[in-house]
Amino acid sequence: MSSRALFRRSRAVAAVATATALTLGLAACTDDDDSDTGTSASASADGSDSDSDSEDPEDADQGTWPRTVDSLVIDNGQPTGDTEEVEIPAKPEKIVSTSVTLTGTLLAVDAPVIASGGAKAGPTSDDKGFFSQWAEEADEQGVKALWQLEPDLQKVAAEDPDLIIVSAKGADTAAEQIDELKKIGVPVVVLDYSDKTWGEITTEVGEITGHESEAADAIQSYEDRVAEVKENIGDVEQPVNVVLPAKEGNLNFMTAESAQGQIIKDLGWELSVPGDDVARTDGDYAGRTDVRQVTGENADKALVGKTVLGINVDGTEPVIDKLKAIPTLANADAIKNDRVFELGASAFRIDYFSAMEILDQIEEYFAK
Structure with missing residues (x-):
């Protein structure tokens, strides 16, 4: 089974498991259980309708917003080694990635990346500059290719993003344009993928975008695949x-x-x-x-x-x-x-x- 198919299967299994757990949880709220807690299944202890006050499961999955994340400080186009806090007011729905390397990680956690910078077309990438291992996934998600290693800030602004992701280092960095990117008026988060494992950067991107569970799913599906390969x-x-x-x-x-x-x-x-x-x-x-x-x-x-x-x-x-x-x-x-x-x-x-x-x-x- 291919990696893409395996990933989709793991997501589907996780979704079924969640739905099953919710169904079993509702089934468990019987009158017998209510007698133990002193409350009914449909009302809270003060007599109010618990359904109207309860948090929507989809909203609960989004975590707490606004949230504050660490972003690397850039000075004269170079990371200083320090970090600064960036507040993200709500769960992002339109992310622009200026880093083709980080775009793959955004896709892996199902973050809503709508546009991305690219690499030069060649053996590792398609004609848009998207890396071959996830180019098909990007096409399926409708990710727009903005450039190939030559950042164009007007194209970033034109996408009307609510979050911009930048790499601190590498050929795909837009660190030299960081001040201009911040003028777009949305949160800009700078990450360094060069000193982290892919699992670590996946976890970090998941936390920044509110896709923690999807990041954990990706890492778990890799670990499951390792175990499967060892057996085969x-x-x-x-x-x-x-x-x-x-x-x-x-x-x-x-x-x-x-x-x-x-x-x-x-x-x-x-x-x-x-x-x-x-x-x-x-x-x-x-x-x-x-x-x-x-x-x-x-x-x-x-x-x-x-x-x-x-x-x-x-x-x-x-x-x-x-x-x-x-x-x-x-x-x-x-x-x-x-x-x-x-x-x-x-x-x-x-x-x-x-x-x-x-x-x-x-x-x-x-x-x-």
Whole structure:
């Protein structure tokens, strides 16, 4: 079953469960129960009609409004590390996302995102710039594409949103336009997805938009899918490398701190990561914990996994061919024994949808 179908099924099951619980709860309000509490099923203790005073279940699900959330402070286009409080007066009904990365999370929690900025069209996205793992979902929800990595504030204002979501970092940030965005006159919330797992950012977006239960549903459906995949696959030769081929024959290895590595750990596999004696610790990789880069001359010391999952982010030649082109990997165990398995471009950036796609691919590759 595909990730989208599984997600819809989990939502449907949750809805049925809620309806059943409400039905059983009403059935339980019998005269016998009333004698225990001293009140009737239709009236409160003071004789008023309890139905007229009770909160509508749909309103109850919206939580408390207005609510105050934390938003990152931006100064001269850069996050300062501090936060400020932003008040959201009512549950949002028209959200504009300036961040294509955060749009996937909004869709995952069923938040009413009506328009979004996009990435450049390419291997990871469709012609609108929507990421391939959720582009179909966005089309079904009628999400309008506003731009491709070049924010247009007039287009944001034209959508008449009641909430604007901005990423603090990344190629899809609109942090430099934050002051102008605030002039639109609606709450603007700035988030940093770069230092959080997809589950953490999903929970945060759920709280901001009033879709906490949907965020919890998404995370639970992922966990359920992990358990299902573990049951459906056979033994996988350990340890496992997760690699992303880079320029000039370099290899990026995903660690347990990365979103990709976390999926491997959730499956109970042994993730192999090169140590400081092999990996680069200079430049952009100094202090970085989610990925370790290894140059081509050291690739054989790092690609020691019996099983290799390779991310083909540019969609060109197969990962196995890229690995075979590195001279030091001529005798690598996974290459000689045909144990290199390719993950699609969507595995480069992990959200709910791409995490589920990875699980689908793993189930297909290693089915019993």
